[in-house]
Amino acid sequence: MTARDELENELGGPLAGTDRLMATECADLLMLFRQARRQEAEGLVQAVDTMVRELPRPLRAPTKKIMFGNLLDR
Structure with a gap:
């Protein structure tokens, strides 16, 4: 798969x-896009x-x- 294909995906x-x-x-843009997604998730x-x-510990x-379910799993 090429960088262009991965970027479009x-x-x-x-x-x-x-x-x-x-x-x-395309490769540079793909790298920047993935990095931005990681930073956003973090x-x-x-x-x-x-x-x-800010909540009490048991809660x-x-x-x-x-x-959030499993959405925030790293």
């Missing part, structure tokens, strides 16, 4: 602009942990599990 399908990019540009986990920390884990 990450973006949810082919886009008109991806055919104008060189292979190295930021969300940190924000939720900060919020849940923290159940509240997090009820509200």
Whole structure:
């Protein structure tokens, strides 16, 4: 699979602009996109942990599990 194919897969399908990019540009954009997703997920986990920390200790884990399920698993 090429970087262009992987990029289009990450973006949810082919886009008109991806055919104008060189292979190295597609690879760079793919790397940036994946890095941004990781950072966003890490930021969300940190924000939720900060919020849940304000609850009494016995309620923290159940509240997090009820509200977010497995979405925040690392």
